[in-house]
Amino acid sequence: MWLLQRVTAAFLVVVLAFHFFLLHFYHHAFEITLMGTQTRMQDVGYFATMWLFLVTATFHGVNGVYNALVNQGISGTPKTAVKAILGLAGLLLVAQGTRVALYMNGFLA
Template sequence: MAERYSSFRPGGRRWLWQRITAAFLVVVLAFHFFLLHFIYHADEVTFALSSARMESWAYYSLMILFLVTATFHGVNGVYNALINQGLKGTKRTIIKWTLIVASVILIVQGVRTANAWAGITILPF
């Protein structure tokens, strides 16, 4: 009989956060799908309309939280899948730090994009 193996420790926080972020993503994706496919149709979605939505702090905050949550969920899932495949030692460390750096870059660029859409200027670049 096959033995179940997972890189998540029973009762561990990474396992719990993977489930919490999954539940949050299901709700936010349903909201996104409903808003952009039933309220507004594809031919009605414009940059100006998206910018107007991003000017609302509630919508802006939700999109930033969505960005961070999706990034964590995806990177955590990929990292643990690689560990389940037997990634160990130096390769594991290199992959871990590569994923962390890629996540930071993705989040920083996503926030910069959201700020541009919302008309928020924080940094001069």
């Protein structure tokens, strides 16, 4: 998991740079609209990038919180409970994010 945490961090840095460039420098805040977002999400490459960003950020965050708690000494039943709760929270976040992304690209509209 250590290596995967580092790989996801590198991916997040690259995609976040893309996000900032596209939505904060190329387009300005006043130019960002719901319609424009829906148009961008209809592009398969953009949709895939944003969905991978969602999944990667969720894994990176959930795994980071779990590892921080393990490093603080959590063990036994609390460790198992935290793992289950964080795992469920991660799955729900990805499911809801996927639902929103599919709606934004017109697949669920």
